[in-house]
Amino acid sequence: MKNIQFYDSNRIEGRAMVIVLDNGKIENISKNYTKGAGIRALADGSWGYTSVEGDADIQDGIQNAAGLAAGMNQKTPKEKIKLEPISNPVVRNVPAAQINPEDISIEEKVEMLREIEKFAREEGIKNTRVSYSESILKTRYENSEGIEAEYRLVRTGFSVSAVASENGVYQMGRESKFTISGYEIFKKYDPFALAKNAAATAKEMLKAKTPKGGQMPVILDQELAGVFTHEAVGHASEADLVLQNDSVLKDRLGTQVGSPLITVVDDATVHEYGYFPFDSEGVESKRTVLIQDGVMNSYMHSRETAGIFNCCSGNARSQGYSIPVVRMSNTYIENGDTKFEEMLEDVRDGIYLVGSRGGQVNTGEGVFQFNAEKGYMIRNGEIQELVRDVSLSGRVLEILNQVTHVGNDLKLTAGHCGKAGQTVPVSDGAPHLSISKATVGGA
Template sequence: MTPMKNVDFYDVRVVDATTTSIIIDNGNVEEISVNYTRGGGIRALCGGSWGFTSADGYFNEKKALNAASELAVSMNSRNPKEKVDLKTVGKPTLKDLPRIKVDPRDISIEEKVALLKEMSKRAKLEGISSTSAVYSESEVKVCYNNIDGLDCEYELIRSGFAVSAVASENGIYQAGRESKFGVKGYEIFDETDALELATNAANEALQLIHAKPAKGGNMPVILDQELAGVFVHEAVGHASEADLVLEGSSILENMIGKQIASPLITIVDDPTLHEYGYFPFDDEGAQSQKTTIIKDGVMSSYLHSRETSAKLGGEPGHSRCQGYSMPIVRMSNTYLDNGKSTFEEMLEEIGDGMYLIGSRGGQVNTGEGIFQFNAEKAYLIEKGEITTLMRDVSLSGKTLEILNNVTHVGNDLKMNSGRCGKGGQLVPVSDGSPHICISKAVVGGV
């Protein structure tokens, strides 16, 4: 197969995916869907211009390559850009692939629905006004080939669930949520007590109804593993994505080799971990490998595609896409590595402050290096003791200031899973952290 001459590079990625989704709303089946998709993403590079086309179903690969090639050549002739070089990659080795214990395709829809209904029932405690239980599974096969003769493929199964409960009283609404997703089969329900988590979600919502609204201010804080993991992902992970660095949209531009954080801080992105963001090779065929973003407080590496690594140095392996869209630089499993402190030592150190738990989203500006996240709940810390439960609390600040204000890093790393959005695409990721203690942060409240 010979695409149009004058093309410097091309690749083809074919994806077969089956996704099952079940939603139970207030004990009733709201949705049961099984979707099968097949298609391909085809790229061609001419000079400094990428041509990209996607095709649904079974398609003529030669025609698709010619279409992408014509687009790249046309763009390059009309508006020539600086020539794009790509870092060379070898054939990836498929090793240590996740192995499922219970194939979710062997479990009937009826059995899955029954379990979700029971979860919804367990969450419907007195005072709970609404519940939701969601299950999803996906089986995906990815086949990749390129102009250099690279030809590789893998298959992967992901599954998981989420349950939420909303409590209401006197016009106040509060929610509790629990979830678990992974590169696992249906054994995820054997490894996690989903019914207990459903009750936990309900109890949290009920507790928050009677919690005091938080009062804001500057104070020392402890972040739990989930909120600290969200900070690591959103404020540090995205800023380390090399495409944003090249765009001038990252506070970490020109920071390689510089001390940018407390020496206690080591942040890693590792797609080889059997967490939700796992992949054996990325969507450019580059071998997945552990990348240390920050080592002992020193900026060590950005996350790269083949194009960005050729421009900035570093290793490729973080080019990902949703389905068969255009690949862009993405995280996988991003976490703050364990330190040596205990939670008790942090409480003793902090004296008076606040303990922030969980995440309800937020926003970050990677170019300016500022962020704002909403916690699920918080507790006052008074004289080293956890006291009053608080609700409606947020954390905000400057990324580099917070990184330098970390005084303790715990030894209790925990990962959480979800989906990360960028460029209109969602991909599975995990993020995590141990508990961390920050000497000074801006806490928002009412």
């Protein structure tokens, strides 16, 4: 094909199911089937992309993508794109489902959710919601360089939430688990205990007070520290955002950006929810150290951005067969050596923030605000009263430099990440983190 230097195809065949029970009644049972391919072609500095449904001809798709790329390149020529060279990925150690979820009837799955809901519906609980999801996805990648690889992966997950109310005040507790495994998820985790936890959280939050806000010493639990790692550090480490001047970590490679206690890693090889054996450009998954002992070590890359920075790719991901973009996988802060009790003793008087209820971050300005699920006041080195409606906010680089202790109790939490209109499975995590001074929002 004239002027086309590269093309590839990402073929997807998948099946998914979602079941939702609201107050014990079936709200939704949906099944989804996906089959098709995303095809790209590169002409000098222009990409052409097309998608084909079902068993459509891949060669026709390549011709269409090539025509788009050549047309754009002719109309508005750009500097030639250099792709990082890669070799064929070795697909190994892919986790397999012990219990195929498709071997379990819909009736049995609904009954399981009903049982979970019973444990959440304690006295004082006004509303419950339980959901289950499964997906079985086969991915096959091929490109014009002779790279070919495929894998099949099963993902399952469930969540349970409970709402308690008193005197017009409503509080919610929620628990969820998502894994790269089959229906054995209900053996791996105790869904009934998690349902009781959700109910207990909702009820105890009704009694909690809102603390006075301000700057104070803070300990973050693994979930909230993981959200900070993903949202504030991870996204700012994505090379496409760096190149778009939308990252506070731009031009920071090789410089100190945080405490020497902090090492941040993105690792798609770990068998957590963000796992994949190769990315959407056929690049074998790997471990990338983003921050090493407080020093900015690397960004995350696609083959195109890796060609610009002259380094390694492996973080181009897509939802289904959409256009690949630079994305995280399993992103976390590595373990330190401080025990949680030692952190409490060192903080003496401050606040312990637990869990996450979302928030927002501006990667370009490097500012963030996250809402904790709950908090506990720390007095004289001991955990005291429960508090609610608390948040953490500040500047990314300031918080990274104010970390005084990193725990030895790393824990990852599964979830989903949105970017460029696409959603992909990820995990994020950290050990407990102690911060000398941070802005806590309250009353």
